[in-house]
Amino acid sequence: MNIQKLPWAGIRIETGDITILVDPITRILEEFGGAREPMYPLGSFGKADAVLITHLHEDHFDPVAIIEAYGSAIPVYLPAGMEDATRAVGLTNVNGVTVGSSFELGGDVRVTALPSVDGLGDMQVAWVVEGAGHKVIHCGDTLWHGYWWNIAQHYGPFDAAFLPVNGAVLELPGMIPSGQPICLTPEQAVAATAVLGATTLVPIHYETMNYPPIYNETPNIATRLAAASGGKVNIRLIKTMETITL
Numbered sequence: 001m002n003i004q005k006l007p008w009a010g011i012r013i014e015t016g017d018i019t020i021l022v023d024p025i026t027r028i029l030e031e032f033g034g035a036r037e038p039m040y041p042l043g044s045f046g047k048a049d050a051v052l053i054t055h056l057h058e059d060h061f062d063p064v065a066i067i068e069a070y071g072s073a074i075p076v077y078l079p080a081g082m083e084d085a086t087r088a089v090g091l092t093n094v095n096g097v098t099v100g101s102s103f104e105l106g107g108d109v110r111v112t113a114l115p116s117v118d119g120l121g122d123m124q125v126a127w128v129v130e131g132a133g134h135k136v137i138h139c140g141d142t143l144w145h146g147y148w149w150n151i152a153q154h155y156g157p158f159d160a161a162f163l164p165v166n167g168a169v170l171e172l173p174g175m176i177p178s179g180q181p182i183c184l185t186p187e188q189a190v191a192a193t194a195v196l197g198a199t200t201l202v203p204i205h206y207e208t209m210n211y212p213p214i215y216n217e218t219p220n221i222a223t224r225l226a227a228a229s230g231g232k233v234n235i236r237l238i239k240t241m242e243t244i245t246l
Contacts, residue, residue, distance in 0.1 A: 001134040003160070004045060004243040007037060009060060009205040011138060011162055012045050015131030016107045021045075022052045022127055022138045022162075025062040032059070033211030037240060042069035050105055053078040054116065054140030055124035056085060059209065063089040077103070079113065079125045099125060108132065114155060115147040116140050119170075119182025128155055134246045137196065138162040141183040141205050148195040157197035159246045160236075163189040164205030165225065167218035186224035193233050200234045201225075202244070 004012040010024040024042050028035040042048070042065050051074060053061050063086070066074065073093045078086060080096035087094050097103065102112040109131040116126040116139050126139040137151070141164045167185035171177045183205060184192060193201040203225065210217040218224075225235050238244060 001132050001136070001159075001246040002243055003136065003202075003246065005202075005204075005238045005240050006045065007035065007039050007240050008208045009054075009141060009162075009164065011204070012048070013129055013131075013136070015109055015129070015134070018050075018105050018107060018109045018131065019046070019048050020050050020052060020105065020109075020111070020129060021048045022129075023054055023060040023140065024048075024051065024066065025059060026065040027062065028209050029058055032209055032215050035208055036210065037208045040241075042066065048074065050075040050077065052076075052111065052127045052129075052138075053082075053086075054127065054138065055079065055118055055122055056082055057118075057120075057122065057141070060140065063091055067091065077111065077113075079123045081123055097125070112155065114151055115145070116142040117145040117147075119143045119168075126151075128158075134159045136160045136162065136246070137198070138204075139164070139192075143181065143183050144188045144192070148192050152196045158199070160200045160202050160244075161193045161196050161198035162202050162204050163192055165189045165203040165221055166206035168209075169216045169218075171213045171216070181218065185218055186221050187228040190225060190228040190233050190235075200236050201229075202236050202238060 002014040013020045080098045083096045097113040112128040113125040118124040164183040167181035
């Protein structure tokens with residue numbers, strides 16, 4: 001299984017003859033300051049057989065880019081209940097998946113939707129992808145929750161966990177500020193990796209966006225990841241375009 005990092009929170013998984021994109025995007029909206037790293041057309045990453053979307057926030061779902069690169073009929077999988085909204089933006093092969101459900105994508109590739117908790121209360125799932133004797137989990141932009149132990153017991157262990165680490169605090173117009181992170185902090189991501197029984201934490205969802213006071217990324221992410229791991233959790237920091245092999 002080969003996994004390539006896409007910008008922000010996206011990854012590209014190659015297992016056997018199947019290639020899957022998770023949360024691929026090509027832009028960060030200007031209302032959040034735009035992207036602080038290079039963005040690329042999705043076609044730059046090669047072919048895709050299916051796209052998995054954890055949730056419909058615009059920093060995780062880029063329908064225009066998906067259609068431009070792969071056509072409107074590429075299979076797109078997302079949390080059940082979001083199908084109509086996804087078809088409304090031009091995608092035609094839309095598949096809603098309920099939490100706990102699995103499906104196959106040819107060969108021995110199996111995908112499962114599991115619980116994930118969105119920091120703004122919107123519908124979200126985590127995706128588990130299994131193939132070629134390996135298993136990884138991508139948790140979107142989840143915050144800390146109580147499902148980790150159940151996931152570990154029934155679906156783990158994992159070769160790698162792709163988890164957000166930037167502990168972003170939002171101050172959106174019309175919302176009372178909480179001062180609380182809407183996704184995992186570095187310390188929480190390390191703890192989640194340990195509970196999940198994942199061999200490696202691959203951080204996602206950091207460095208690309210920071211636009212105070214609206215979007216505030218937590219500081220010193222790499223240093224805090226290393227300190228929290230204490231050498232007990234393997235952390236693999238990879239840059240966009242870089243590929244790792246499991």
